Amino acid sequence: MAGRAGSGAGMVEGARWRRWVFFYVPLTFFVVGTLFPFYWMLVTAFRPDGELYRPWRAVNNTPFWTTQPTVEHVLYLFKQTMFASWLWNTMFIALLSTLIALFCGLLAGYALARLRFPLAGGLGTGIFVTYLVPPTLLFIPLADIIRDFRLGDTPWSLILTYPTFLIPFCTWLLMGYFKTIPKELEECARIDGASRVRAMIQIVFPIATPGILSAGIFAFTLSWNEFIYALVFLSSPQQKTVPVGVVSELIRGDVFFWGPLMAGALLGSIPVALIYSFFVEHYVAGLTGAVKG
């Protein structure tokens, strides 16, 4: 009986208490720990100021839910701040840098996975090492370059710097994916009459769609959430991205505008959440690298 029930849980064999101790309890902690901040963000975003700044010990304090939900913080964001521009900036920068990174990553990943050329191995490792240099170090020389090219305070300062960490990432993910595709498929296409480039575009890329999608989604999320470069390279309020704009414009000195802050965070995470939910199946297939032939 216990055995049959145990197979339902899937992970842990044995007595019922073992399943609770080793499976359900840790899982509950994990789920609550992961989701609670999001819940807190949601509640705060729709909580009126009166409730927000109520003393903790007040009789009518309800910290975990709200009795009078309001959209005043959202309206404040769009009317009193440049949130709409920030959203647009973030979208524009993230999309463009993702496209650049995908284009370079596809070609580089393919070359590293398939072509035999001198120093191929060293080059692959080199690209990976650049990914390991932390942005907190890299922004100092990059700031210099951005200034030299007079790109400071323009979206291009980010569109051109994000690929520095996106391209290595995409290259490695796609290289791994290309390696799972049997090379006979391409060889066959080349015998069938395609050039190498044609075989790559017509045979390899369509098969690699899950990998390309996950690289794209990941790159998009990374640029959407990026903070340090955006903070350093952009200064005027109308140029900022969502992560920087929300933090720099809604925390004034030591005053935190909690309601708009959380509303901004909420709205900022919606596009990413939407993209993930649309492509989640491809995304998982891309990471596990499964080509079904």
Added chain:
Amino acid sequence: MAQVMMKDLNKKYDEVHAVKDVNLHIRDKEFVVLVGPSGCGKSTTLRMVAGLEEITAGEITIGDRIVNDLPPKDRDIAMVFQNYALYPHMTVYDNMAFGLKMRKFPKPEIAKRVQDAAEILGIQELLKRKPRQLSGGQRQRVAVGRAIVRHPQVFLFDEPLSNLDAKLRVQMRVELKRLHERLETTAIYVTHDQVEAMTLGDRVVVMKDGWIQQVGEPLELYGKPANRFVAGFIGSPAMNFVEVTVADANGALWADTPGFRVKVPLASAGRLGPYRGQRVTLGIRPEDLRVATGSDGADHSFDTVVEVVEPLGSEILLDLKAGPNVIVARVEPTVRVKHSDKMRLALHPERVHFFDNKTELAI
């Protein structure tokens, strides 16, 4: 339709010399099988013909063109791969039409050719399916179909049947042979399975360690192996090898070993003469041994003890011990013996092979 010539063909990877001085003339419409154990260079040779591997040295001619520097698409060849290599994102129809589309054939012509090929292979019903919805045998047919729609000058097969189960393999083997007789296109076929090689090939090329060991018609390889390797590789169960001393007695040559002593037939005696007193390897196929009868003389029969009995239905394989030597014999299914029975075997004197111990070449 074209002949294929390989002249002093060599392939070297960084450390490995995979193909060594291969010279081969494949005639127009001929079906040639390259066979050998894994790592013998057969696939590499085929891939050089296809243009998928660069040629280190030597020359390949297809038809009357030297193709060394031609990309695969310009060689007018078609290849069938072991893992089928069907394009998973395309339907069967598109898989077969891909090569024709690449060559900008008009649409009606493509449709006609795909239909024709599908009919030949019996896969008309599958044209709209994706490769993942097909069984192994069906995929193999599609892969063959994709090759034949283009009417190439040469077909290349790289172990095309190895991923199929035994029964299907036999069936596809027959189909491939029938197909070749119908299409009359030059074909080069790579396999490690000597049965496939013998049944399919007009001629068979046995390779080992990058060298060609012997080129010949199947029965020629079987009957007159050029060396010990070919003798052991062709035929199943493999030929028995016994080290013997060539002895001179009573005006004849004898092959002498602690297990038995047989008279060298006159045909071989001349060639074996110089080896008098030396050790050579005697080879005898399991099917050239039989249970001795009263009429078999002592000069080509000997005593053995049965070790293992393997009844196969149509025949029985016996593992026998003759002195220190283990010998496999293929006998009639009516023979009733069991472990440790004593048994007298006779060998077919004309079908005994001798090999030089040093060079391993046939004597």
